[in-house]
Amino acid sequence: MTEQSAPTESATVLSWSGGKDAAHALYALGTDEVTELLTTISENGRSSMHGVRRELYAKQAESLGLPIQFVEIPQECVNEEYESRMASVMAEYESRGIKRIAFADLFLEDVRNYRESRLAETNIEGIWPLWNRDTDEQIRAFLDVGFRATVVTVDGSLFDSSFAGRELDSTFLADAPESIDPCGENGEFHTFVWDGPIFDSPVSTETGEVVTREVGDGEFHYCDLR
Template sequence: MADPKTVVSWSGGKDAAYALLELGTDSVAELLTTISENGRSSMHGVRRELYEKRAESIGLPIRFVELPLACSNEEYESRMANVMAEYESRGIDRVAFADLYLEDIRRYREYRLEKTSIDGCWPVWNPNTEEQIESFLDAGFRATVVAVDDSLLDSSFVGRELDPAFLADLPRDIDPCGKNGEFHTFVRDGPIFDSSISVEDGKTVTREVGDGEFHYCDLR
């Protein structure tokens, strides 16, 4: 079998997990995620050790890019450019992203990769998010909602299982995949893992993010 030449941009959430299922782990060299210097993922607030446990269960190495707590876009781009340069030297062909339909984000990623020999890959690009969330649940994945945007959802949604009951409770104007940043998830079980992981919901923490606030479930 040829050496795997794909890296997956890995949030640990539902879309990244489904993208990895679509790609197949045999084609993937490693997972790539960003964490803040406090040891938690930049957007989801999940602890580094939980990512390590999930990667071990998948059977793939995971690469952490550490970012300052108050990270500028320039600093982020500089650190990611260094990672892409290393991937080029290793012969990585492409980086897979789990974006579903946000064209501006896809164009940004494509622009950043134009300066490299690495291609972008979008295995779950699908504007129909109702179909996407149904496919995710039908595949047997289980996920916990770990963060919600206070301006769009109240704190009662954080810490809940991502299941039909959760989806039924969402306001009608909220995307069922949360692709406008309404909520974020951490996948605990599913067909890409050798075993499930038991997590304990800690307290709900509210933090300022940009000009707004997010509610986080402190998984342990």
């Protein structure tokens, strides 16, 4: 974890995936409003959903000028263990005077209800700056303001492996199956944002090999970013 900043009267932490929606949520809130980024990372040093390395999240945070807190979880993490570790973090935030935690969810009611149920046990308020935005408009707005991102994970039941490692742009969206949500809100794809209006400078990355892994009942293609 990087050095913590002192909480303000409206101190807000942003749940951070490093992807397009989290970056746009930060843009909507403003970097002056957000005290810290919060992300979970597997004990192998990578995001469990995105497969992105811890050090790349740290470089994102450095370019954003914000501290980031990493919550380490086991690679095969049961829900009880996840909730226990997150409860410890929420208790720490309460002791530091954190008032709000922001999430970049767009429309998944069950996800929002789960988050609200966990926060109900604390004095921290949940906020959703992108909630119920039309996802076609959302992805266009994300690209129009100058964000740039690499697609790091795709659902193998929807995409072939060549889509992993591509830049998220109008060409990617045109080539993607029509059935997907354009923001990938149902888990169709995940991204790593490396440049945009909230960054002091681009995060230098290069794409590596693409590997295919079984996750639950499905198969996903991951592009290694270095």
